[in-house]
Structures are given as C-alpha cells and as structure tokens.
Amino acid sequence: MDYINYLAEAVYFFQKFICHVQHEGALQLSTQAFRELKINESIYKATMRILVVNNMIDFDGKSYVLTDEHSIKHKRILEDLNSNNQIKKYEDLYAKSVEEPGFFFDRINDLEYEIYSRCNFSITYESGKEIAKYLDFTDKTVLELGGNSGGLGAAFLSRYEDCSYFVLDTRIPCKIGKEFKELYGTNVSFIEGNVFELEVPSQNYDYILMMNLLHDFDDVRCGEILKNCMKYCNAHTKFVIIEDILKNDYEPKEVILHGLRLAIECMGGKQRTIEEFKEIFLGINYMLEEVIRINEIHTMLVMGGTVI
C-alpha cells in the first residue's frame, strides 16, 4: 500500500524552500525569511511543525535552526526516496502546491465528489457513534454545516431519535445523503447551500456543529462562516467544532503530521490550536466552554455565547 510518508514530504518541501538560500554551517531562518521567500504561510508552517516535532529542525521561539546533524538526517531521507524511485511523486506534490492553489472541493470532478460523499457516510457514521456519547441532543434542533452525506447526523439520530437534525452541504453530498436517508430510514434533513451565503430554515438552533470544516479555510473565511450563523442563534445556541485541533503549536504530534497535506489540498486552510479557535470565536462573542478529546486525531470544542 502506498502510505503517506508525512515526514519525507516535510523534508522534501523544506529542501525546496531553501534550495536558493546560501548558507555555511547551521542555517537560521526567521518567520520573516519565509515571507521573503514568498512561501505560502499555511504550507511552510505545517512543514515546519512536522520537522520540529520529529527533531529534524530546532525552533528557538524566533527562528528555525538547521544544524549539520539535522542536515545529515534530511540527506538520508532524500537519498532513500531517490533509491526507491519516489522523488517524482514528491516533485509532483510540490508542483501542485505551487501551481494549483485552490480549494480541494472546487478541484475535484463530480464523480470524485460523489465517491468522496459515499465513502464519507460510513466514516462519519462510525466516528459519530463515539461523538454522540458526549452531547445530549434529546429534543434539540441541530444544524450541521459541511455535514456531507449525513453520516454524523445519522449517528446522532440513532441515539437521539427525537432530535431535529439539518445538514447543509453542496449539491452532490446532499444528493448522496438523500439516497442514504432512503436506504437507512434516517431522519436527516438536507439543505443544499453554501456556508458563505447561509440560508437555512429560519429557527433558532440549539447547536451549530462543524466537523472538519473550519480547517479548510483561512481565519477570514472562518469568521465569515461564523458571522453568517449568528442570525440563526439565540442566547443558548452552542457551537460544536470537531476536527484535528492542536493543544499547542507542537502537540499532539500524530495530529501535526497531517497538517501539510491539509494545507496543500485547501490553500489557506490550516490546523489550529485551541487558542487560535478561541480568538476566532471572540469575533462573534463566543467563549470556550469545553474541550473533549475524541480520539488520537479529533478534538471537540464546545463554544457558548457570552451574555451581554
């Protein structure tokens, strides 16, 4: 199986970043230096996180430092890729990140979107069974943004039958979701739409849930999504965010490893720390109420509105 070698990708990307940087001995690069090299911020940050947590570079709080010892380890990884005829794969990935900036879901064709949405149902249904243990949706009205074909919703509804569950997503996931709804008799209501022009049945929702959605967008776009939700919120509405959230810049390591792929697929998208989420939610006067680690990769944040 062609598994993703996250560390090799980060080493390859880093070597591409610095290929024109002159240095003798240890190399020191500030975050400003990356800006001057005009490297996309979410891509270089994800790369550097992977290197730091794997001791392939040091970070002293201001600059990244590549010692001779690190250089030897990088060289070994690149030689391995070369001897296994893997370099082309990494060249292509790097070229894609530079030449095809854009958003994953805009780049895939209808068939790929359909396959993605079919596979997504069972994956989110399985993780949803675990997630549903942590939130009591009895009698609640829930709006899930980017809920794809409704696997998470189906899991919640199998536990809380009387909850009203709405999923907003684009055309293809909603079409596939409706097929699954027929097949399994679940009661998810699908709304075909756009999170940036949010139009949903006009009612106050108890929960607005987003799983693996905000990490696809930069901070400005996330702020837009949250502001669009506000007209459907009352003083009791909670936001629930479930994704690959970081405890801090360099933890947990297993989560950080996926960050570069995410940054490549969704230019501007990025993993965030809990503190960064708090910052984004401050924009709509919401505060962090709960942090729940669901599994090795996913963490759930519950955010509540401040009473003014």
Ligand SMILES: C[S@@+](CC[C@H](N)C(=O)[O-])C[C@H]1O[C@@H](n2cnc3c(N)ncnc32)[C@H](O)[C@@H]1O
């Ligand atoms: C990374 S997937 C996450 C899917 C699912 N929630 C999960 O956790 O696996 C992001 C979802 O957001 C949807 N999406 C992306 N941009 C959107 C937009 N502008 N409006 C509505 N849905 C969007 C995609 O179709 C996709 O279903």
